Structure formats: C-alpha cells, structure tokens
Amino acid sequence: MSKRPASSTARAHSNIALIKYWGKRDAALNLPAVGSISITLDALYTDTRVTFVPGMARDKVEIGGRGVDAARFTRFLDLIRARTGSAQSARVESWNNFPTGAGLASSASGFAALALAGSRAAGLELSPRDLSILARQGSGSAARSVFGGFAQMHRGSTDDGLDACAEPLLEASEWPLDVVVAITEREAKKVDSSAGMSDLDTRSDYFDAWVSHSEDDLAGMRDAIAARDFSTLGELTEYSCLKMHGLMLSTRPGLLYWNAATVAAMHAVRGLREDGVPVYFTIDAGPQVKALCQPADTARVATALQQVPGVLETRTSALGPAAHLLD
Ligand code: PMV
DSSP, X not given: OOOOXXXXXXXXXXXXXXXXXXXXEETTTTEESSOEEEEEEEEEEEEEEEEEOTTOSSOEEEETTEEEOOHHHHHHHHHHHHHHTOOOOEEEEEEESSOTTSSSOHHHHHHHHHHHHHHHHTTOXXXXXXXXXXXXXXXXXXXXXXXXXXXEEOOOSSTTOTTOOEEEEEOGGGXXXXXXXXXXXXXXXXXXXXXXXXXXXXXXXXXXXXXXXXXXXXXXHHHHHHTTOHHHHHHHHHHHHHHHHHHHHTSSSXXXXXXXXXXXXXXXXXXXXXXXXXXXXXXXXXXXXXXXEOGGGHHHHHHHHHTSXXXXXXXXXXXXXXXXXXX
C-alpha cells in the first residue's frame, strides 16, 4: 500500500449513454442486465473531497454545502474500508456544477468522483478497471465516468461482478462531438433510476426483448464509433433512447419521465434534421433532452432548442476527460 493521505479530492465528469442501460441482473452487486456505450461530458462534473477523520462516529456527507442522508454513501465507503481493514468514518464534501438528481447523471459523476477520492484517501491506488468496478457499485452509469471520451460498459457474465466494468473506446480528442442539453425542469425526479428498474423482469413484458437485442445495438454502435459514422451513431442513439423509454412506459406502474417541453424538444431536434442539420436526441431517467451534434452545428442547435416552449436553459458540452485527482 502506498503512503496514506487522509484526504483526497477528485473530479469526475458526467456521462450520457448512447446505447442505454436499464435493468439489473443483480441488485446487491449492482450488475447491469445489459451493456452500454456512453460519452463523457466536459461541461458537467462533480468535485468530491473525502477525508477520513479519526474518532468521528459516523460518515458525514454534504452535497453543495447541504448535509444529506449518508446511508447510500456509507454502504459505498464500506466497500473501500473492507479493502483496507480500516473502520474510520469519512467526511464527504461534494459539489455538482449542475442540478442534482434531475436526469443530468449526477450519480454517474458523483460516484466516479467518490470512488477515486475515497480510494485515494484510504491509501489505495486502484487501476482504472478496478475503479470502474468500484464506481459501478455506487451507480451503474458511474462505472463509465471513470473514462473520458467514448466508453463501453460490459454487462459481464460472472456472479462476482469482476468483469462488469467499463473500458475506453476513444479519447475525446479522437472524435470531437458536442451535446446541447435542454433543461426543462430543475427539480429532482420523483422516481430515481434504482427504484425505476427494480424487479423489471417481472414488471415489464418487454424486458426479455430489451435484453436479447442489446448486443446487436452495442455492436452497431461500436462499428459506428470506429468508422466515425455520425449519422449511424445518431440513429442508433435515438433508437436506443426510445426503446429504453418504451420499456419504461411498459413497466407496471408505467414510468413517464417526459414533460411537454421534453416532447417539444424532441420534435425540434427532428425538425432541425429535416432542415439538413445532423442532430439526434437522447434522454435518460429524467425530462432533459440531450441533443448530439457536430461542433459546426452546435450554435444553431442551441438557438433552436432555446426557442422551444418550456425549455428553461441550454448547456453545451464537448466531450470530456477521465476522472482525475485535483490534489
Ligand atoms: O446509473 P444508474 O444506475 O442510476 O442508471 C442510469 C440509467 C440511465 O441513465 C437511464 C441510462 C444509462 O445507461 O445511463
């Protein structure tokens, strides 16, 4: 074990999936039912400082300066403590530069930053693969935020989860793309993703079909990325997004994450396409619309989305880097 800093600070960027993950094959280890492919976003990130404090009775967690229930974070920090044999409680201070819990993947950047800062503060130097496995246990999508650019998350096949991790596909600089996020709601969503995807195999008739076709979607997207084929990437992105939301809608009770402005923004993206602008939407477990485009078209896409009734603001991001230490 290396020299042990008691405190460490890390930054991890949010990511959005082009090929979506929804559903778990093991809830305890947080093993996904399907693989996924994502892009990491430069403009949306979480900074997290973890300090192990001798003698402190329990973990304390602040997000954006406000104390939050530490239970989910304590379960995660226990995974780190189990590796070092330490029982020390930690102070976790975390800041998102975007709204938390509203479909902007704060759990992805948050748990990737916590995995890196927490493991370093505990004196561990984990490989990116081990960091991804650790981050996955906080949030499935966090496994991908360990890497920059384009990343693929493997569903894995073993029961211990040691092959359920992400790996990098391309660096951000290897294929510059932009994402314009249309924010249609600032409040946190009512049904978080873990609740939304629990027991999905028994709650949706569409689940088996979703799982059995996922490898084809992943293969198609890998080929599109390797070929830098933007229109195929975009078509597959919209397809996977709508298929996931079809699955959500087919769940009992049905999950509807969209509002009126979400739908209006989707039509605006398709309207831009009819006018010859190559742009495609994707949406996660929330009402925000993320429009994927090439840098030459970003300003036009942002202007169009700002004019959609109900869109509160837009944020533009390029592709971002891997999780890294700020110390
Ligand atoms: O990271 P989780 O377990 O909260 O799941 C997020 C799932 C989606 O964002 C809806 C899709 C994805 O692949 O990121």
